Amino acid sequence: MELEDHLFRQEAGRVVATLTRIFGVHNLALAEDVVQDAFCRALEVWKFRGVPDNPSAWLMATAKNRALDVLRRERTARTFAPELTRLLDSEGTTVSVVQELFGANAIKDDQLRMMFSCCHPRLPEEAQVALMLHILCGFSVSEIASAFVSTRAAIEKRVSRAKKALATSKSLFDVANAIDFAARLPSVHRALYLLFNEGYHGASPESAVRAELCREAMRLVQVLLNHALAATPVTHALAALMWLHAARLPARVDAAGNLSSLFDQDRSRWDHELVIRGQEFLDLSAKGTALTEYHLEAGIAAFHAMAPRPEETDWAQIVLLYDMLMTIRPSPVVALNRAIAVAQLEGPGRGLEEIHAIAGKDRLARYPFYFGALGEFELRSGRREVARGHFQAALALARNAMERRFLEGRVAACEGGRV
Amino acid sequence: MSEFVFLYRGGEPGRSPERMQQMMQKWMAWMKELGEKGHLKDQGHPLERAGKLVKGKQKTVTDGPFAEAKDLVGGYTLIEARDLEQAVELSKGCPIFETEGAVEVRPVMKISP
Numbered sequence: 001m002e003l004e005d006h007l008f009r010q011e012a013g014r015v016v017a018t019l020t021r022i023f024g025v026h027n028l029a030l031a032e033d034v035v036q037d038a039f040c041r042a043l044e045v046w047k048f049r050g051v052p053d054n055p056s057a058w059l060m061a062t063a064k065n066r067a068l069d070v071l072r073r074e075r076t077a078r079t080f081a082p083e084l085t086r087l088l089d090s091e092g093t094t095v096s097v098v099q100e101l102f103g104a105n106a107i108k109d110d111q112l113r114m115m116f117s118c119c120h121p122r123l124p125e126e127a128q129v130a131l132m133l134h135i136l137c138g139f140s141v142s143e144i145a146s147a148f149v150s151t152r153a154a155i156e157k158r159v160s161r162a163k164k165a166l167a168t169s170k171s172l173f174d175v176a177n178a179i180d181f182a183a184r185l186p187s188v189h190r191a192l193y194l195l196f197n198e199g200y201h202g203a204s205p206e207s208a209v210r211a212e213l214c215r216e217a218m219r220l221v222q223v224l225l226n227h228a229l230a231a232t233p234v235t236h237a238l239a240a241l242m243w244l245h246a247a248r249l250p251a252r253v254d255a256a257g258n259l260s261s262l263f264d265q266d267r268s269r270w271d272h273e274l275v276i277r278g279q280e281f282l283d284l285s286a287k288g289t290a291l292t293e294y295h296l297e298a299g300i301a302a303f304h305a306m307a308p309r310p311e312e313t314d315w316a317q318i319v320l321l322y323d324m325l326m327t328i329r330p331s332p333v334v335a336l337n338r339a340i341a342v343a344q345l346e347g348p349g350r351g352l353e354e355i356h357a358i359a360g361k362d363r364l365a366r367y368p369f370y371f372g373a374l375g376e377f378e379l380r381s382g383r384r385e386v387a388r389g390h391f392q393a394a395l396a397l398a399r400n401a402m403e404r405r406f407l408e409g410r411v412a413a414c415e416g417g418r419v
Numbered sequence: 420m421s422e423f424v425f426l427y428r429g430g431e432p433g434r435s436p437e438r439m440q441q442m443m444q445k446w447m448a449w450m451k452e453l454g455e456k457g458h459l460k461d462q463g464h465p466l467e468r469a470g471k472l473v474k475g476k477q478k479t480v481t482d483g484p485f486a487e488a489k490d491l492v493g494g495y496t497l498i499e500a501r502d503l504e505q506a507v508e509l510s511k512g513c514p515i516f517e518t519e520g521a522v523e524v525r526p527v528m529k530i531s532p
Contacts, residue, residue: 003444008436036434043432043439044465047446048494140435 003051006212008039010219011056012138015063017110021172022067022101024081025117028135028167034070038063064102068094082171109175111136111223112230116173117166119187127162128191129198134159137216147213148198149399181229188224189238192217193294196242200249211249218242237285237294243278244301247271259406263310275305293329296321315345332363340373348377368397372407379414388414422460422527423498423506425513429489430520445514453498458509463496489519497527 012035019031041062042055052058071080071094079085087097100106118131130148133139139147145155175181199213221239224230251269254260282298299321307313322338335358343351355361355374364370375390391410398404432439453459468491470483484491500506503526510522 003440006437006440008440012436039436039439040432043443044493047443047450048462048465048496050447138436140433140438143435143437 003055007055008042009138011059012039013114013136014056014107014111015060016135017114018060018102018107019063019067020114021106021110022081022084022098023070024079024084025169025172026167027078027080028163030070030078034063034066038066060102060107064098067102068098071098109227111220112227113172113175115188115220115223116175116181116184117169118162119184119191120165120169121187123162123165125191125194127158127165128187129195130155130158131162131166132191132195132220133213133216134163136220139216147210175227175229178229185230185232185234188230189234189294192220192224193238193241195220196245200245214242214246214249218246232290233285233288234290234292234294236281236287237290237292237298240278240281240285240298241294241301243274243281244298244305247274247278247305253402257402258409259402261406262304267308270305278302278305291324291328293325296325296328300325313344315341319345330359332358332360333367335359335361336364336367336370336373343373343377343380348380351377352381366397368394368399368403368407370394371397372410375410375414379410384414384416420499421502421506421529423500423503424525424527425463425496425498425506425510426492426523426525427494427496427513427515428492428521428523430493430515430518431488432518442514442518445517449512449514450496452512453496453509458499459496460499461497463494465494466492468493492523493520 015038016031016035019034020028023031038059042059046052046055071084075088075094084097084101087100088094114136115132118135119128123131130144133144133147134141141156141159142152144150144159145152148155173180173184196214196217199210199215199217218239221235221242224235225239247270248262248265250271251265251267252260254264254266260266278298279302282302285295285298300318303314303318303321318341319338322334322341325334326338336355339351339354339358342354352374355370355377358364361370371390371394375387375394378384378390379387388411391407391414395404395407395411398407432442450459450462454462468484470485472481472483472485473479474481486492498506498509500509503524506524506526510524513522515522
């Protein structure tokens with residue numbers, strides 16, 4: 001039997017979430033050690049004997065047996081989760097109690113509980129994202145570091161601090177408390193949004209790594225969608241945004257390995273199943289009264305997805321959505337994207353005006369596509385020399401080889417090539 | 420054809436589930452290839468790290484493991500090969516070298532005089 005890609009990663013997240021509920025959040029490190037142990041066993045046994053019919057069940061069962069060993073050995077030396085202690089005191093045998101705690105019904109919400117616990121308000125957003133990737137998605141510290149283009153030491157520090165904060169919180173988040181749940185849900189949305197964005201727009205030189213982050217964010221949103229309290233219209237908006245953007249991932253890099261802009265992408269390579277699913281999510285997001293940045297960004301992505309060719313894009317609607325986005329979540333990057341839409345609708349001159357009017361545009365000074373947009377509009381206005389200067393500035397800020405090649409192409413275009 | 424035992428020593432799997440899955444897939448691919456080429460007499464078994472050591476006239480029992488992690492035998496496989504040289508060549512495909520482990524290649528003693 002063949003193993004599903006990334007199965008170990010996903011299962012590591014599932015198993016550690018369940019073990020943490022049973023051991024108590026203060027024993028997070030112990031839960032991680034038990035998971036590590038169970039996975040080493042799988043590695044040892046499966047390499048000789050092949051993959052069992054149900055690898056996920058095998059891993060969970062192995063973790064359960066390891067957990068039993070730990071509980072028997074350390075019951076007097078450690079305090080575990082209050083729930084467990086209560087059950088052990090009242091119901092007798094460790095085996096029967098552990099069976100129950102590992103039952104399908106009991107473990108159903110473990111990932112959700114862990115996801116909400118990782119988004120603790122005491123943790124900065126970037127720590128929440130790193131913690132989710134580490135605990136729920138089974139990314140090692142080095143893997144997070146390479147995905148975030150950061151150093152191992154920096155991520156190590158961020159993750160271990162976050163873990164310490166999590167382990168000193170009294171208990172895991174209570175997903176049955178509807179009021180707390182509704183209050184924490186926006187932070188969870190935000191963290192998943194940042195995770196997806198890091199994958200989609202991030203500065204990583206390796207495109208494969210980025211697609212992985214998008215996929216993990218989508219997997220965790222799916223966990224939210226499977227839970228009645230979490231499957232709100234806002235969650236559907238976030239899902240729509242992710243699915244509609246992910247649909248374009250296969251076309252972002254062309255056959256020659258070059259970055260392809262939205263205008264140049266081969267739209268037949270978009271994943272149309274993801275588009276359809278994204279549209280369904282968008283429909284579901286319209287129930288209720290909430291209008292969030294996720295709704296608006298999903299709406300913009302939907303107008304792009306609907307256009308069979310770039311010329312058929314409904315730019316008027318897109319500018320309208322950007323206007324609304326600027327009122328609820330203004331930022332220089334949103335303003336820049338709005339300016340690009342305005343240029344498509346009303347011409348490059350208007351695009352330049354809008355860019356020059358961006359409040360706080362100094363915050364874009366390190367962003368290659370700020371100069372890239374200036375270059376495009378100047379080039380379309382026929383000022384090749386000015387455009388070339390902007391593209392060269394963008395080139396100097398390029399964060400990876402793909403961006404560099406793309407911008408070199410634009411510099412060349414100013415020197416008399418294709419406009 | 421002669422028989423050989425591969426003893427797998429050490430090999431640190433690391434703490435990344437993704438890496439562990441990749442390693443396992445490499446092991447399975449390697450075993451499959453040995454099998455397809457007719458070299459796999461018995462794919463063998465993994466061994467537990469812990470155990471007991473019984474020793475001496477006094478039959479003293481001590482708790483294992485009995486070696487440092489890097490030398491510990493983690494499993495074995497029974498191989499068929501033309502000669503020791505070919506068995507050694509076959510062992511070089513083992514993924515254990517990526518995790519700083521080693522393969523000990525030992526000819527099974529022939530019964531005939």
